[in-house]
Amino acid sequence: MATVAEMREKLRRPLAAELAAGCGDRVVAGGVERLLASPLAGPFPGVREVLRGYAELDGVARAEALGRALELLDGQEKAAKAPRPARTIKQAVPAAAPGERLPPDAEVGRLDTGPGGARKLQSLGLHTLRDVLHAYPHRHEDRRALPDLDAVEEGLKVTVEGRVTSKSRRTPKPGMLILEVTLETPAGGRVRASWFNQPWIERQLKEGARLVLTGRVKKFGRSVQLAVEHLETVEDAKGSLSTGRIVGVYDSKDGISQEFLRKAAHRTLQAVPLDDYLPAHWRRKYRVTDLGDALWGIHFPADEEQLSRANHRLRFDEYLFLELRMLLQGEDAVLQGKRFQATGSDISTFEDALPFRFTNAQRRVLLEITDDMRAERQMARLVQGDVGSGKTAVAACALYLAVRDGYQGALMAPTEILARQHFENLVGYMAKLDVRVGYLVGAMTPKAKLEMQTRIAEGEVDVVVGTQALIQENVRFDNLGLAVVDEEHRFGVMQRRKLLAGRPDVLVMSATPIPRSLALTAYGDLELSIIDELPPGRTPVETKLIQDTHRQQAYGFVMRQIREGRQAFVVTALIEENENLELLAATQLADDLRVILPEARIELLHGKMSAAEKEHIMERFRSRAFDILVSTTVIEVGVDVPNASVMVIENAERFGLSQLHQLRGRVGRGSAQSYCLLIAGEHSKKTRQRLKIIEGSTDGFVIAEADLKLRGPGEIRGTRQSGVPDLRLGDLANDTEIIEQARELAKHILAHDPKLEHPRLQYLKGELQSRSHSVAFREVI
Template identity: 85%
Template sequence: MSEMATVAELQERLRRPLAAELAGGCHDRVVAGGVEKLLSTPLAGPFPKVREVLSGYAGLDESARAVALREALTLLGSTGKTTRRAAAPAPTKMAPPQAAPGERLPLDAPAERLNTGPGGARKLSTLGLHTLRDVLHAYPHRHEDRRALPDLADVEEGQKVTVMGTVVSKFRRAPRPGMLILEIVLETPSGGRVKATWFNQPWVEKQLREGARLVLTGRAKKFGRQTQLSVEHMETVDKAEGSLSTRRIVGVYDAKEGISQEFLRKAAYKALEAAPLDDYLPAHWRRKYGLTDLGDALWGIHFPRDEAQLARAHGRLRFDEYLFLELRMLLQGEDAVLQGKRFEARGEDINKFEAALPFRFTNAQRRVLLEITDDMRSDQQMARLVQGDVGSGKTAVAACALYLAVRDGYQGALMAPTEILARQHYANLCGYLGQLDVRVGLLIGAMTPKAKLEMQTRIAEGDVDVVVGTQALIQENVQFDNLGLAVVDEEHRFGVQQRRRLLASRPDVLVMSATPIPRSLALTAYGDLELSIIDELPPGRTPIETKLIQDTARQQAYGFVMGQIRQGRQAYVVTALIEENENLELLAATQLADDLKTILPEARIDLLHGKMSAAEKDYVMERFRAHEFDILVSTTVIEVGVDVPNSTVMVIENAERFGLAQLHQLRGRVGRGSLQSYCVMIAGETSLKTRKRLKIIEGSTDGFVIAEADLKLRGPGEIRGTRQSGIPDLRLADLANDADIIEQARELAKHILANDPRLEHPRLQYLRSELQNRSSSVAYREVI
């Protein structure tokens, strides 16, 4: 048998299991030990490119495996002729043809069509980049200015620098078993020399040959006149890639091991060359908001000519992220912004309601009430979020809106997330509305079947004007006679489908939240709702005194708590967990309660923990409100909104483990009555950074100021349950500072949908297509 025949035979023996692996769904089970085991045998020896394409196969997801297999099978199909004895090739899905030079590709073209070299499509797939659009929008996470690399004489000790040069010598040392030190001397274009070091990174050695041109980034150390670099990042520079990696502002991308920055720059460059960069925003909108065109922005984010183009690119692409987010949110809420009820909302009725109150509205309450009544008078269905700090008077404003609905012959509903909160709202609304001849009812799960049926009958017959309840209000056997206004408290506690069942008869909708979040965050998290903020507290409230102490002063803190208890007051003690674990939570709560019983033998102490059912938690809170015990120990966040006016002290153990907004919410559980109240934060960690963060709470009682500080310190996190609501990752957005841009994007989104609710105009087809392709939600795509 000739040598060529032997290679062809090996080729066919390798091709068959790979084709079977592809046909079988890429589960890495066709060959014993997996595809990588197959590649380590002599069978794959003559095919180094196939081994390269399939390297790391076991660690890929199934889509990336399929891409790699198709590429490998293409290589095997062109290696040589099969022998006569070889079986006929199994049908395989061939890789799409690569783009010819200068050829334009559609944005949804597979990334395989970009000519990125052997294994290129597989590398892009491992990063989740499957189409041309994916590559275009995989922006660099930072940029380095390599137009003028630093003179080594000016580099300071510890400074992070990037240098470029040629390897003039190389050293390899193994001082002891298990340690490898690689060193090179790099000569920069100016003639300076820097020693670069790698510890235990043998895989970089093959790139450190003498004469290689490298770009290195790392921390500098100075030894007299000599500079040494502890290398954090390395790139090779050859003639083909040099213009993308040096002498310019260079993007640095998110990557994985084995995928170089040069490769990602090359892929981005080829994508930009092949992409049709037609703009989905018409020129008059770009002029109005001061935005550059899409082509300038995409070239500018990947390969900026200067700082000005990079700034233009950031501005445009951030705007686009928010625009598509707002369009998406508004379209998701499409069934909540159509024809609604139209109320008269007369001024004399507002005055009559306020006259019956034991207090006067604040200016902030009046402003928000004006925004609500403007919505109520409109034909469109109201969908408005009212935000306000603890004690700002949201419930009174909602009660006034419910009164206006009743005066116009409609029913109202207020839905709360828990039964204890529902009962509290019921008591408050009876106080506000009872003297105005408004019939208020309560419907919760704990009622007897007979009482529940009686209330359901009264609701259906219109014998109740305002109903307060929990999820019981959206059960199928609850029928309203004429529901006009629905108020939802702490909306984030409900699922989207739950809320929509309440809205089926198209009432106006008012959402209340006592969790202050920055305006920028509210506009993105609640993009389908208009926003009103009550940012003023009623006069005469006694501010809560807040004190930050170290855990060494814990004894004095609990001595103060005991002093309050002897005066007939009550206290909360809350502790944080290191990790979410119900068993540990129960253990931590029990241990803390036992410790306090030893420290404070006179005090009556009870426990609230995560293993309790909702009914058990409600029972404990009711007993606490009834003053059946003095101290409530909890490792769960105590229900937002639950009032225990006699509780005057909040002690927060391990305060450093909470976010600022959480601490503020916990502090708001006291000070619910006229008594002077206190919050004591006990910190177990004493770092300067921690103290500085906690001092923000100690020095401010404004929830919105605290929320802004929390956003800047911790980032947006998972807002409104982002996975549930479908909010995508914002790659360039800076929610702590982008409120103005979000306002503009929201304004444009509302303008677009007001004129064309389903984006059907021919001029908006490209925008519609881009919106659909940016959405990861199949259900959402069906909306438009």
């Protein structure tokens, strides 16, 4: 006679095979219910109960039931194997009593979600009731029953209610079953509904039955057909969470049904008190609904209007908590800083020493900077501007104002090439103003470094330009008042903090055009200024999109420019982030160009070169020692080669639009007309449309907005490093107004209560801490 363990295994095997085969009730002869009626299932009454009525369940419900049955069998097997003397009882999380209210941080095990429910939620990363509340549907379907489908477009998913007037059953070939019914709608229309290979549905398809069906519409002449995805009887549909309403569709995985997730969300909303952490006067000011209306509205909207209100409020909350977190983490932004005079006469003195006049945009940004410099609070401002808009001149003026008040200034650049260029520019700007400008980079000799470090420490240098060498431990400033950081996203957070240890005012410059919405989130701890005007007299770069089949003509044009005394960049695209493949491709390209253009002098710049080697090649290029620079890497942002008039970008489709615009900015820096040739290796219509945006616009911010909509936010400023989370509802391409409102409120809150200590803010503070995954951040507040 078989033991219980043997019977358990004989029962487990066919049930597991049924689950693996897709729950079609075909693995066991006579079906699962016949197996359960056999003596084999006798010792396992719990399994029989879980699988009762199996043939009548739909596919998702069958999978759930089988999963629970297998859990029961596995659990009994483990219990049987456990040594009895050492038996311990695991304390389960106590389930809530009916009607009991639960805090948002309660574990999901406190919720009545059926056998294995807590495990399913946890497998989706939902461990607390707060997690369930904020696991919003990723889309919504309108499953309110339509009176008629005659006017509905083909392919749409709709819900229809009606009475079954006829049914049929077909097996066009072995292994295929098609069930069909004709449904008469309340408006008198007729709809044919069909199911493929779902025999368990047949019992519900009785003539006269009133059904609510959801599926996609197909049209054959005047005939309307529905490929059914969800079925309920009219009686069951009353009060249903899955039909007769606007229904949320959640992120899930195999074995976890949408019906289960809807029930979990509904029970959580009923169990958790939805007290609002935003007081009513703030809600009125920013025109957002209350939290309860928003959470019910995102999961179970009564209508489109409630769904819209919910979406708006919850997006506002996402940005509010993001801005609060950024402002609290950017603790430098709330410290006392230096207080400068920053007089108008000093600005005029600086401008008079320049070979040009400031544009209106430069003046506006300078006023914003000087307002910050005069305030007691430390300045923390981002100055954005397209290539050539004059950011460096504005930063130089701010540095001059700091020096006039007896402070030192520092400008830190990410590479030695850029640092050298900034140094030469500042020397040119400050030559007539009696400002001593120093230079400090890693490639200097130990003696030269020590000499410069000594001069900095003794106050013999007014402004020092350098790389990360400025934040080495042996660099001491005498009285640092203003730190300018160029292309700050290329430094780590801790690197920036080292430069800011003495609480100088901070000015960050970026030539990477970033949409305002993204800048407000990625640089949440910085105020934002934009130089949105180019100096007069700059000739826009002409851009042309060329298919790779016309590459020969493109390089023929390059050669004509070289014969006229100009130079050219040729940039190759990234190849799967593999430096060796990049180098190989670029080397091959340089060799090919030497064959195609035998007159041209060609050199190669690649990522495996040292900083000194790169600088040497760039210096030779600037001094016209060769004609074409082939580069594997993005040419340094801000590097000037005024004589270069052509930028050729191979495989342009592999770059983002903003990257292409940055590359284009390497030319057009002299007086001659310049050109950018985008050579596309892919010829699809989608690629052409995307690249046409670059061909038709030279406005970096317009291009950045288009790039954001096409590609998403990406990793501006290294979002992992800066703590910007994935937004569940927020849409950076369209949410600028909401972001600005949320930022305004966040700044207001922290201006009045920097540590969120007021009793009325305790709920807001708790919610902020609960939504923050970083332990270090929780310690900030």
